[in-house]
Amino acid sequence: xxNQLRELVTIDHPAAGIASGCCFGIVGIxxxxxxxxxxxxxxxxxxxxxxxxxxxxxxxxxxxxxALRSYVPLASREVLSQLEITGQLNGAVGPQTRVRNDEQxxxxxxxxxxxxxxxxxxxxxxxxxxxxxxxxxELATAALEARMGIAPVDGVERVGLRYLDEVRVxxxxxxxxxxxxxxxxxxxxxxxxxxxxxxxxxxxxxTTDSPEVxxxxxxxxxxxxxxxxxxxxxxxxxxxxxxxxxxDTDASWTPAEVPPLDPASVLEKADDLHNYVKELFEASxxxxxxxxxxxxx
Numbered sequence: 001x002x003n004q005l006r007e008l009v010t011i012d013h014p015a016a017g018i019a020s021g022c023c024f025g026i027v028g029i030x031x032x033x034x035x036x037x038x039x040x041x042x043x044x045x046x047x048x049x050x051x052x053x054x055x056x057x058x059x060x061x062x063x064x065x066x067a068l069r070s071y072v073p074l075a076s077r078e079v080l081s082q083l084e085i086t087g088q089l090n091g092a093v094g095p096q097t098r099v100r101n102d103e104q105x106x107x108x109x110x111x112x113x114x115x116x117x118x119x120x121x122x123x124x125x126x127x128x129x130x131x132x133x134x135x136x137x138e139l140a141t142a143a144l145e146a147r148m149g150i151a152p153v154d155g156v157e158r159v160g161l162r163y164l165d166e167v168r169v170x171x172x173x174x175x176x177x178x179x180x181x182x183x184x185x186x187x188x189x190x191x192x193x194x195x196x197x198x199x200x201x202x203x204x205x206x207t208t209d210s211p212e213v214x215x216x217x218x219x220x221x222x223x224x225x226x227x228x229x230x231x232x233x234x235x236x237x238x239x240x241x242x243x244x245x246x247x248d249t250d251a252s253w254t255p256a257e258v259p260p261l262d263p264a265s266v267l268e269k270a271d272d273l274h275n276y277v278k279e280l281f282e283a284s285x286x287x288x289x290x291x292x293x294x295x296x297x
Contacts, residue, residue: 036294049158060151067146072107112234144263155258161273165247218248249277
C-alpha cells in the first residue's frame with residue numbers, strides 16, 4: 001500500500017480533521033441486518049473526549065481494574081508523546097516547539113484484541129475483535145461508569161465512532177470493484193482497455209439534521225497490506241497483501257457547550273452515530289457482495 005493511502009487511514013480520533021467534502025446520494029433506508037458470516041470489519045474505535053484532567057493515579061487504577069476485570073483485566077501504562085507548536089503575539093518570537101508527554105492507562109483483554117484507554121483528555125475503546133454493537137456498547141457503558149464513579153471528569157466535549165472495513169473478494173486477483181461495491185464509490189473506468197485502477201483514495205463529509213453531528217466516509221481501492229497500522233492490538237491471521245476495498249466510516253458528535261458526562265446520555269448519542277455509520281456501510285455494498293462473499297457458506 002502506498003504511503004499516501006497509509007496517511008489517509010492513519011488511526012486517530014474518530015471524525016477528526018475532515019475540512020471539506022461533498023455528498024454522494026448513496027444513503028437511503030437500509031434494513032437492519034444480522035452480522036455477516038464473513039464480516040470485513042478490521043478495526044473499531046469509540047472515543048469520548050473530555051476536558052483535560054490529571055492522569056489516573058495508582059489508587060484509582062486499582063479501582064478501575066476491579067470494575068473492568070471481567071472485560072479487560074490486563075493493565076499497563078503508556079507515555080503518549082505529542083508535538084506542540086507555540087509562539088508569542090505580534091511576531092516577536094517565531095514558532096516554538098516542544099514535546100508534551102502524557103501518561104495514559106490501558107486495560108487490555110486476555111486475547112490482546114480489545115482495549116480501554118484512560119488518557120488525560122479521553123476515554124477510548126478499540127478492538128480488532130468486533131462481534132456486535134451491543135457488546136461494544138456494554139463495554140463502553142462499563143468504562144464510562146467506572147471513570148465517572150472512580151475518577152470523574154468535568155464533562156464531554158466530543159463523542160466519536162469509527163469502523164474500518166476491508167472488503168476482499170476471494171480468488172479474484174483484480175476485482176472490478178463496480179461489481180462488488182456501490183458503483184458511485186468505484187474508480188471511473190476512463191480507459192479500461194489500457195488502464196486498470198491500482199490505488200484510489202477519496203474522502204467525503206456528510207451533513208446531517210444536526211449541526212453538531214459530522215459523518216465522514218473514507219474509501220478506495222487498495223493493493224497491499226491491511227490498512228490497520230499503528231495499533232498495539234493483535235490482529236489474528238492478518239490477510240495476505242493484495243487487493244481490497246477500504247470502507248472507513250466515521251461519525252462524531254461535538255456539542256456546542258460542554259455538558260456533564262452522563263454515561264447513559266453519551267451512549268444514546270453513540271447509538272445515533274452507530275445508526276449513521278451502519279447505514280452508510282450497508283449503502284456502500286452490492287447484493288452480489290452480500291450473497292457471494294459476506295454471506296457465502
